[in-house]
Amino acid sequence: MILDETHDCRDAFAEELVRLARADDRIVAVCNDSVGSSKLGSFAAEFPDRLVNVGIAEQDMVGIGAGLANAGLVPFVCGAATFLTARALEQIKADVAYSLANVKLCGMSPGLAYGALGPTHHSTEDLSWLRAIADLPVIVPADPAQTRAAIRWAAETDGPVFLRIGRFPVPDVSPPGGPAFTYGRAVRLREGVDATIVATGTMVSRAMQAAALLEERGVQARVVNVSTVAPLDREEIMAAARQTGAVVTAEEAVPTGGLGAAVAEVVLETRPVPMRLLGTRAFAPTGETGFLLEYFGLTADGIARTALEVLGLDHS
């Protein structure tokens, strides 16, 4: 993990989508006046007819996605995560998930990525909102390699899916070699016996840094990257609870119904151990993303302190 080389996952998303579209003419993109923010410029240039920009109309966008799928196409429906999910939630439930339409919902710039644009633009509720919907896989890639692999998987697989495509710069975290993304499987990035940090998306590299900080304090923390938030990799979570005895989850989202809640349920049902759920807990104040992540304790330091706390160790 080279920490100072960071990437906007939207770039990997956009490149991979163009690559897939070259090979498969069923792939189309749909967006809500978000060609730029969804990084669809090169797609538009190469496949002008296969970009359906519906304008500022998210319900229409998702319904159109379902219709395109019905016509035999493979639509990637892209919009700022909060507008896509908040504005079109019933379309996501009825037209996509309940109808089992082959629609790839791509929530761009999620979490606190919009920084000082404020809470109306932050997408911190999306994981809770979507995990509540049956039959809708929720995927959160943590770096460019996972982003590419997840999109390839989504394009190949028939059925609905939500992909959370990050904007906040992240370092590469996927181990070289092995597959960057396997649907339904969490990736253990670091071994440890004292506690497990279960992280997703932007929090994964911070979890790795937290583990390094913890090591200085003599704590061996395991780090698990959950890129399939729903359905969750129960085995890996059970192993974490059983083998390390303490769990901290970290997500750039409210933990009420997202990663934190998902992990909590497995831990409680199989091996109750002390746990803490890190995430955003309120509408954010004004500030850029980095500042807001600090504000909510979503930093290497914040994660490490929380791990010490759950272990009952002094964290001052």
Next chain:
Amino acid sequence: MILDETHDCRDAFAEELVRLARADDRIVAVCNDSVGSSKLGSFAAEFPDRLVNVGIAEQDMVGIGAGLANAGLVPFVCGAATFLTARALEQIKADVAYSLANVKLCGMSPGLAYGALGPTHHSTEDLSWLRAIADLPVIVPADPAQTRAAIRWAAETDGPVFLRIGRFPVPDVSPPGGPAFTYGRAVRLREGVDATIVATGTMVSRAMQAAALLEERGVQARVVNVSTVAPLDREEIMAAARQTGAVVTAEEAVPTGGLGAAVAEVVLETRPVPMRLLGTRAFAPTGETGFLLEYFGLTADGIARTALEVLGLDHS
């Protein structure tokens, strides 16, 4: 608890709203072509000018609610729970919760109440969706007395609130005497030392019946009625975990982010004990409400079996 006398909480809601409206001319009702299903007929008859039926337009309905509050009125915005929440979620987030508007959102006929009208009409995700939104109290009355008291509290209190008003017939569960509803406080309906059943809404009377079944098996189950799902009564949940050592939650909803997830978080953070989260776990098949509750194990028997399971006792 007289089990065979059951009530549709919408009636208590409607009566109490008319009573409040007589005393306070700021109270208005807003609905989406749902005068009948929201039981607003008598309100309309008595206060024709104070009923704003916007037609089939839920985004408009919630925005109008926020506007009415801005003009100094106290709007009760009523619609079938799933359309109110799924269709107007961004209005609930931005216009109501983030704007701190004095709007009373009333989700009518929630859960599986619409029976064979199917999953598009079931509101099983609402608790997860709304609990993810900051600064929005989520209230689920369990019987007519709680419904009345909760509405009175909502009318008197400045600020946003979501009230889940049940249609599926429920018996009275509130103990006579004491206040039926205190904001933020769960009510312990039955003492017990072996396990706690934490229930909300329609599941409360079933939890009581489950406790009776468990007693036959020698298990003393505590029953806690959570009518304020957010913010949760942490003390009562902590006491349950500490004093009874096992917890089962039951809600007519997906437990991914609603009552189950809320309780799980407190249990894990304070006293990890074995727990099970009962709720709906998929889009429902066809069938009337009673059948569907059985299908998902949301019955006295299902709750009791789950309690035995979490205690490691034979439940065959």
Next chain:
Amino acid sequence: MTLTPTAHELLLPDHDAIAGWRRLRERLARADRDAAATALATLSGEIRRTVISTITAAGLGHAGGDLSVTDILTTLYGAVLRVDPADPGWPDRDRFVLSKGHCSVALYTTLATCGFFSADRLSTFAAPLSPLNGHPSRRAVPGVETSTGPLGHGLPVGVGIAVGLRLRGSAARTVVVLGDGELQEGSNWEAAMTAGHRGLASLTAVIDRNGLQQGARTSDTNDLEPLADKWRAFGWEAVEVDGHDHLALLDAVTAPHGSGRPRCVIARTVKGRGVSFMEDRVEWHHKVPDAEQARTALEELR
């Protein structure tokens, strides 16, 4: 992700019914206008009777809107839509979306008449584990292109289908039937704007303009007039016809799109059409007839 099945029975094509429907289509294609009108009226009568029996037996349904939309459905399935009940997924099929999904019984009956599944399955409507839920599910019912029930979903999906078919070079058409009260949903106007902007001439919206919604008249709730002007201002052709006149509907739906625009057919209908005590009565939106009322209704529909 393992999907929980929402229905425990697979609906299969009914080949006898398909053969009967094919004969009807051929007959109609050759018939003069009077004969065609008679055949479609006969079909509508049969469907209306089955609607009444099915709702009465199930104790659930939306009789008023089922009866107002019946003639629209029979016109479309009897003489317009190129579909194959034996192969519901045929890529070049015309697409039909019933956006007012609460009128599922009229749709199910029509689909069964065409042979998408056997008419005897209609008796399972709303019964435990039946594929025939209160609102049509794409998962369970062949011929249903998208699950509907929440209002205002059908037209955006229809627009997506029409855009997609055009992209794939298919000449198939897309027809969406909407309620009039349903047009209060803004999602429809998003879709209308997109369809107008894109000149989706293969798309037709038919409005079941019965003037009533769930609880009252549309004009008392949130008036829609001038309705044709709205569609025209959103870039559509708009025509108004008698929605119980099969030939008028047929002409309105099949006339060539000279303008290259999508077309809106405003079909003036009567909610509860054909049953005297239901006609234009708001309470029959979702009231269920008792045995006596059902008997009277069936007689009137003979």
Next chain:
Amino acid sequence: MTLTPTAHELLLPDHDAIAGWRRLRERLARADRDAAATALATLSGEIRRTVISTITAAGLGHAGGDLSVTDILTTLYGAVLRVDPADPGWPDRDRFVLSKGHCSVALYTTLATCGFFSADRLSTFAAPLSPLNGHPSRRAVPGVETSTGPLGHGLPVGVGIAVGLRLRGSAARTVVVLGDGELQEGSNWEAAMTAGHRGLASLTAVIDRNGLQQGARTSDTNDLEPLADKWRAFGWEAVEVDGHDHLALLDAVTAPHGSGRPRCVIARTVKGRGVSFMEDRVEWHHKVPDAEQARTALEELR
């Protein structure tokens, strides 16, 4: 429920600024048309310059839309809206909603000019813990009636305000300013239908018709024309004016509603108005000027 504060500073009225604004209002009320036009143009110039400086300093903002909406804001706050910056909650105040909330800097600057808070707070725009977030929050900014930012929220809220004021017997009026691209959101048409149906003559919608949205022209994305026809078909009066002509705007907004209908003023504007290299250029939707560009812009705006 303990609310987490979203801003750590309370914005308080600036009484000097209020006095200045009151003098301007009085002067304008007595002025002849030429003098009024000049005074409003001067005010617009000041606001445009502050917009440029504020966005440049913060490294964030929506300059194009701020500059296109400025003349609308100065007309409204300079000569139309009856508000009291010293008492922002005055029950009988006129209500203003900026539905295109991304143009918060123009709004904040206007509010500061009226004295809702001190203009020196503008330098905290977008800074950590500032009440002046990228989109206006009702929690933090006096004069903001509802938090906006997601498009298509302002008109429904405005309709609710107008219905509520009428119910309370208040004669106060409600003005909502919307973007043109924003009109693609169906929520606006839901609200438009309700307002038309209810004859909300105290409600005015002003459309900042700059012809551009975030990524392209509205006509290339999802065309809105014929726009006035749409509003009329939804039961509104509609007039088109030059949105940079203060007097034309003033007349359009203040003319009596003879028809008893809500009024839509389609204000033809130029995105980036007043800065040559920004005018009608889509990239200036949210591009931030560098120091050199800011200097040029400020000069051109002198």
